[in-house]
Amino acid sequence: MKQTSKFASQNQNKEHFEALNETKRSMSSSIAAMEQEMEMEEEIPEGYAEIVVVRHGETTWNASRILQGQLDSVLNEMGRQQAAAVADRLSKEPKFNAIYSSDLKRAADTAQIIANQCGLKEVILDEALRERHLGDLQGLTMVDAQKMKPSAYKAFLALKRDQEIPGGGESLDQLHERCVSSFRKIASQHKGERVIVVSHGGFIRELYRKAAPNRKLEGKIQNTSVSVVLISASNNRWFIKKWGDTSHLQGIGMLDSGFGGDKTSG
Numbered sequence: 001m002k003q004t005s006k007f008a009s010q011n012q013n014k015e016h017f018e019a020l021n022e023t024k025r026s027m028s029s030s031i032a033a034m035e036q037e038m039e040m041e042e043e044i045p046e047g048y049a050e051i052v053v054v055r056h057g058e059t060t061w062n063a064s065r066i067l068q069g070q071l072d073s074v075l076n077e078m079g080r081q082q083a084a085a086v087a088d089r090l091s092k093e094p095k096f097n098a099i100y101s102s103d104l105k106r107a108a109d110t111a112q113i114i115a116n117q118c119g120l121k122e123v124i125l126d127e128a129l130r131e132r133h134l135g136d137l138q139g140l141t142m143v144d145a146q147k148m149k150p151s152a153y154k155a156f157l158a159l160k161r162d163q164e165i166p167g168g169g170e171s172l173d174q175l176h177e178r179c180v181s182s183f184r185k186i187a188s189q190h191k192g193e194r195v196i197v198v199s200h201g202g203f204i205r206e207l208y209r210k211a212a213p214n215r216k217l218e219g220k221i222q223n224t225s226v227s228v229v230l231i232s233a234s235n236n237r238w239f240i241k242k243w244g245d246t247s248h249l250q251g252i253g254m255l256d257s258g259f260g261g262d263k264t265s266g
Contacts, residue, residue, distance in 0.1 A: 044192055044193070044194065044230070045230065045232075046192070047191060047192075047232045047234060047235070048187075048191065048192070048230045048231060048232045048237075049186065049187040049188075049189075049190040049191055049192070049193055049194075049195065049230070049231050049232075049233070050193070050194045050195075050228065050229075050230055050241070051183065051186065051187065051190075051194075051195055051196075051197055051228070051229050051230075051231060052090065052093075052096070052194065052195070052196045052197070052226060052227075052228050053196075053197050053198075053199065053204055053207060053226070053227045053228070053229065054086055054090075054110065054111075054114070054196060054197070054198045054199075054224055054225070054226055054227075055198075055199065055200060055201055055204055055221050055222065055223055055224060055225050055261060056075070056079070056083075056102075056104075056106040056107040056109075056110040056198060056199070056200060056223065056224070057075045057078070057079030057080060057081075057082040057083040057086075057106070057109075057110045057223050057224050058075065058076055058078045058079035058082055058223040058254065058255060059073040059074060059075055059076060059079055059106045059260075060073060060074060060076045061073040061260075062076075062079075062223065062255060062259050062260045063076060063078075063255065063259075064141070065141055065142065065257070065259050066139065066140065066141055067134055067137045067138055067139065067140055067141070067142070067145065067266055068106075068131060068134075068138065068139075068260060068266060069131055069132060069133055069134030069135075069137065069138035069139075069169070069266055070104065070130050070131055070132075070133045070134075070138065071138045071139055072104055072105045072106070073105070073106055074105055074106060074109070075106055075109050075110065078252070078253065078254075079106070079110070079223065080113070081252050082223050082224040082249060082252060082254065083109070083110045083113040083114065083224060084113060084117075085224065085248045085249055085252055086110075086114065086224040086226065086248050086249075087113050087114040087116070087117035087118065088117060088248070089226070089248040090114055090117070090118055090196065090226075091117045091118045091119075093194075094194060095194070096118055096120060096194050096195060096196055097190060097193040097194060097195055098120065098124060098190065098193075098195045098196070099111055099114060099115050099118070099120045099122075099123050099124065099195065099196040099197075099198070100123070100124045100125075100126055100129060100186060100195065100196070100197045100198070101123050101124070101125055101126070101129060101197070101198040101199070102125070102126065102127070102129040102130045102131070102198065102199050102200060102203075103125040103126065103127045103129075103130065104130055104131065104200070107129070107198045107199060107200060108123060108125060108198075110198050110224065111123045111196070111198040114196060114198065118196075120196075126182065128178055128181070128182040129182055129197065129198075129199045129200075129203065130199075130200065130203070131199075131200035131201070131202055131203055131266055132169070132170050132172075132175045132200075132202040132203065132266050133165075133168060133169050133170045134152075134156065134165055134169050134170075134266050135152050135164075135165035135166050135167030135168050135169025135170075136149040136151075136152040136165065136166050136167030136169070137149060137152050137153065137156055137165060137167070137169065138167075149166070149167070151166050152165050152166045152167055152169065155169075156169075159172070159263065160172075161173045161176075172206070175202065175203065175206055176206045176209060176210070178203075179203055179206040179207055179210070180206070180210050183197070183207060183210075183229075183231060184231070184233045184236075185233075187231035187232070187233040188233035188234075191233075200260070200266070201220070201221040201258075201260045201261030201262070201266065202260075202266045204221045204227065204261075205217060205221060205261075205263065207227070207229065208227075208240070208243070210238055211229050211238040211239060211240045212240055219244060219258075220258030220261040220262045221244065221258070221261035221262075222244065222246050222249075222254050222255075222258050222261055223254055223255065223260075223261070224246070224248070224249065224254075225244045225245060225246045225261075226242065226244075226245045226246075226248070227240070227242060227243045227244055227245070228240070228241040228242040228243075229241065
């Protein structure tokens, strides 16, 4: 009797897990279908803002694999070419109502190139759109960081969501909260409108985490890659319409490493 009861219990557990998996599959299919439907729509759904998110162009520090964080670094020649290419692409799309950018120079310069090409009068600079603060790691290569700042290096690579980085660095949870708050604020001010936001690799990764919490982000956030999200600030609904498109960089190029746009750089 005990053995029969044990087998019955195992069968019940198996059926329970199969039901849960089927529910997850159904939810994923529904989300994917909704996103596909939104991508096909020309008009912005009522109550939503359409936000086109662009990572800044390549910098000298990206190319040298130096951790930037919230320190300033400038676009290199490749970065300026990338910015011009994404600007040309966006200028051919439906009208934008505004452009926002991190106040860090690499993002602000990218945004200004886009604004000029798209006929936008000003770039609205917002420090809340900055990259994650990397504490003692800022300005160092990963090799130097491991030698010179081992505690900060270990904290960074741990990838624990609540782990702050020694030297005033943010945790991933803090970065996520800042990211979500910033986008929600922009969305609430631009219902029914299209806007551009120029930011950074780590910051944009957290946007994906919010908009697609049940899916793992594959790949890297490349320089001047274009992502499009639909956000309804009033009911806290976020959908990805397009993600990480770099088709405008054909013939120009980008870093194979994607440094600054993967989960272990910034």
